[in-house]
Amino acid sequence: MQPSFRFLFALLCIVPLAVLSLPAQNGLYEVKEHAHPPHGWIQHSVPPADHTISLRIGLPQPNFNILETHLYEVSDPGHHRYGQHLSKEEVEELVAPHPESLQAVNEWLASHGIQEDEITRSPAKDWITLTIPIGMAEKMLDTKYHVWKNLKTGDDIVRTTSYSLPIGLHEHVDVIQPTTMFAQFKPFRSTIVKSNEEPSSVINDALGSITNPATGLTVDASCNQTITISCLNQLYNAVGYKQSSTSKNSIGVTGYVGEYANLADLQQFYAEQRPDARGSSFRFISVNGGLNDQSKPGFEANLDVQFALGISYPILATFYSTAGTPPFKPDVITPTNTNEPYSDWLDSVINQVDIPLTISTSYGDDEQTVPESFARRVCSGFAQLGARGVSVVFSSGDFGVGDGNPDPATQTCFTNDGNNQTKFIPVFPATCPFVTSVGATQNISPEVAVSRFFSGGGFSNYFLRPAYQKRAVPGYLDTLEHGTYQGLFNRNGRGVPDIAAQGDRFRIIVGGQPAMIGGTSAAAPALAGFIALLNEVRLRQGRPPLGFLNPFIYSIGSSGFTDILSGHNSGCGTPGFNVTKGWDPVTGLGTPNFGRLKNLV
Structure with missing residues (x-):
């Protein structure tokens, strides 16, 4: 137990506790x-x-505030306790x-x-x-x-x-x-089905190269049409990094609502984009009866696994299959768990001694469909993971500031409080202040916010702006003209997303066939792959993992991200928020520059 932890816990024990009245049972x-x-x-x-x-x-x-203090201390690179993460037992004492x-x-x-x-x-x-x-x-x-x-x-x-x-x-x-x-937990993805957007059959640099003006990095021109592991390494300055794996490093990907990661597809993907990874796989963990149905390859699960693992190989990988929320069937009287599946996953993973150090999730739902009391308890679970040294990454959503309707012109965006007010609809769990939310970009020269669907972003109605955003977010709010979207969003809320990555035209393998897919659900696992590599840099130097990322991202880590300067996130019949210099509620602080970040960590 860390010295300051022992002191705080001892102090807690001697402070008189309020007398709590027991309920009269009747x-x-x-x-x-x-x-x-x-x-x-x-x-x-x-x-x-x-x-x-x-x-x-x-x-x-009652002691969650003490856990939160520990979380911020061990996650702040400017604090003397940075990296001194808590044990499973210490966290359990505090909750x-x-x-x-x-x-x-x-x-x-x-x-x-x-x-x-x-x-x-x-x-x-x-x-x-x-x-x-x-x-x-x-x-x-x-x-x-x-x-x-x-x-x-x-x-x-x-x-x-x-x-x-x-x-x-x-x-x-x-x-x-x-x-x-x-709530209806759903994946954040948009699959391309148009015939003129079929994936390329050849991945090479035959089209020449393009220089990204913001970074000066040279990228294959074909990356404007198809995103591969090679494209991401080029765009985010990871070319030439010699990857290895310590026995302590790990990455996890979560799967829900009947999405299964297919092993044969993974091997085909590796053969095409990561030949040195052929023969490797992931550890499968079933949560609450989650299946591993290899006859039903999922677009979302394959996307998440292929890119998160393809970027981070050979780091130890885990895929969690969590049983979803089955529909009610009045003719079958059996125990039916109709809770949101991420709470079941949290229960399971928090109970584990060894947890993947980086975990990516590409699912979520409208914040207002999750009761605030439950959202706060789930969010406290993510805080527990962060305190134990886990980096939790969530995609920010694909419908801009809207309500999940893919057509921004017909979105209703009404509140669920009985008043039927028109308001922007943030996404949970991305709005939880203890996770790192990821928006989506596209194109190479320049890299911009996605335009075919819209990177989710905005401001939480449940969670106030955390301390790590106290400089970045007000700077954006000052750029809004007086009265812009007055009453449509919470100016004091936690801002989403934190950072961004490419999120469109990803080439994956599904059912043995190449496919193109996009969404913030592509950006999140790609970003998680690079975070796992950054953990590898630290672990090889004898340092602890990054853990909860946001205090680092918004302080010394901010110089390791490339600011995105163009785009917006339409929704609710509006153009949504604009991308601007500095943090914005579309692309956050920008996209990663791995070469810089590995020196900063």
Whole structure:
């Protein structure tokens, strides 16, 4: 345990704790959380009382502020504790609930006949999971569940718009889900299908070369039509870097909603773009019953694995397959987990002793469809990973400032608070201040924000602007004309994205055939591959991994990124935000220059 950690924890132990009242088990109930269903969801039917549901109960983490202090200290290159990451046990001590909260929730569960052997607790005991019939959940939460249908996708889920708890229990419970959450975790990608945009059959420099005016680097002209590993190495100044791997380095890629990484496709991709990696693969880990169906290669999973691993080879790689959110089927009465899958993945990975040092995720959803209480608890999980030395990378979304409708002209962008106000729609988990969010660029001379789809970006309505953005973001806001988009975004919110990378016309292999794909879901794994290489630089010098990246990125690391100066991110019937000099909510601080960054780290 680090000296300052011991001091803070000892100090905490001697400070008198507030006396917490235990709930009267038969006391009055009061609404704990209420939500309006998002646009496009309609109440459809009533689920059978014996349909089972897996409830997750989040208990308060009274010492999270201390964990956050540690996170920023060990992630700040200007702090004397930089790189002194916490252990799994130290993090668990800091997120553990107060014993009185444990007692209060235990008594409440026992009053409904739920025994200890019927529940599962997280290692820190801050989460409790139990699988019970809908009828019992309705009694415990003084609510009524319904089957809700999404008019756009046809998906059915079991949700309620309000739940209650005994008054005395409110202070001992942060959140219970699935209750009011209507989110639909989805990949951020846009697949090219036009015949005139078929992938090139030959990858070479036959078209000559182009010089990027911003960096002076020479790049194959063919990279304007097709992005390969070679293109990214050239564009981001990684040509000639001799890669190796220490036994301590690692990279992870997450897969959700039935996206499976295909081994045969990976080998074909390696043969074409990374011949020295042929024969290598990834470690597969199933989360919550996630499958490894090699008969169903996924565009998203293949994209993420092929580029993240292709750039970072030979660094040890892991692919996580997390079971998604299955639709409600009234004729099959089996336990059904309808939580957002990233929370299941977080539960699993936080419980591991050895976690990949860089993790890329190319999925997310509209922030407003995730209840704020749940978003904050999930975000605290990412903080735990950062405190342990893990760099967590998320794509920023593909629909500009809009609501997920790919046609900016028809986006509605209404709030879900019952007021139907028009507002920009930020994306979660990219808005979590403890992850690094990645926007997308295209072209070589010059490199600009993507134009065929729009790099997600904007400002969180849940999370305030973190300290590491206190200089960069206000500078952008000062460039906006007075009154521009007044009321459409939160000027005090966490700005997204942090950085960017190429995100269009990536050549991948799917089902044995080449394909072209684009989206911020391409930018995130590509960027993660370079972050893994930067960790390799540090580890080979006997230094700890980078961990939570943002304090570095917004300080000494900012000179390692190339500013993008052109583009915008349309949405909600507007042109969205413009790309400007310095940080902007389209491309962040810009794209990486690996040659500079490896000297800075």
